[in-house]
Amino acid sequence: MKESIKKAVRYLFFGLGIYAVLAALYFVAVLRFLGPWLNWLFHEQRPYYVVASILIMVGQAVGLERLLTALGYFVWRGKK
């Protein structure tokens, strides 16, 4: 029992570690490539900024949900 909990916690942290690395890489990319463009849209093309903001947020939400579900499955398999 104790061993299985240890294993589950180990896989959980491993999953969270992978998530943290992927999230950090994603942000470097977003800030590096999209940051200046979004800033320009915010000041110069507000309606496009609104559309881009909503699309990026929804896209990120769907993407992260898929990633977390996949990692959760990985953790669950590890627990078994």
Place this chain on the structure above:
Amino acid sequence: MFFPISGVHINPLLLGLLGLVIGVLGGFFGVGGSFLSGPSLFSLGMPYNFVVGTDLIHIVGKSIVAARQHRILGNIDLKLAMVMVIGTLVGSETGVDAIEALKHSGDVNLVVGVTAIVVFTVISLFGAWESWQALRKSGATPPSADGSKKDVLAFDRLAKVFQGVALAPRISLRQSGIARISIWSIVLVSYVGGFFSGFLGGGAGYIRMPAMVYLLGIPTHIAVGTDLFEIIISAGYGSIRHAMNGNVDILVALVMHTGAAVGAQVGARLTQYFSGPWIRLAFAPLPLIGAIMVANALITGHH
């Protein structure tokens, strides 16, 4: 890290951590968490106009993740959510208009502040009393670990009144276990939630979730999931309005959302291990925290 849109320097780790905490609360209780994220973003140095809009768009992302999880668990009543959206949007506009009217006629901060304190305190005390009675009634002292959705309500008189309204059209909410209910009952309850959302700010999930349970008789798990789904649409609408007015820093919202996405999944999954009264009992202190924060802002003069 510098965020050029709002022109602030904020540690991204703090943003992620804040998102994580709010995500857990949102996934578990079906609330947006503005009562916590608003003051926190403000204290991190963000201008208040950006706080409101950025918080709203981050709530959209977080609610998508949590609602998807609740959908898998069977906790979303889509028909109920669609009807509620109408009342929420109209109510929200009325709330904003009420604020504008107050700006011209009196001390808006005092009126809004006192209203918030009274509403939050009543919800909190009533919720604590009711859920405690429900736990005693069901004899369910330990939290259910088998994923059972059996819900017990100690105070269902108001729900019976709202469900008994005979005004047409009436619909059945199979997912929520309600045979017939007037659309007007649902619209009225969501209108009140929307009004407070526009009047007090945030998504007003702390009003809508208990209102769905106590006024419409929706089981707690369904109320949490359905409220989250409804928040996606109402907060999305608010985000568009705020973004048009230049009140949204999407880069801050995206960083917050990386933490919130994890928290929202954890919170949503946790609901399957707790019965309805336990979720309501754990929810009860949240509005009181909001009341204390508003009282503190009124006393110290920080709005």
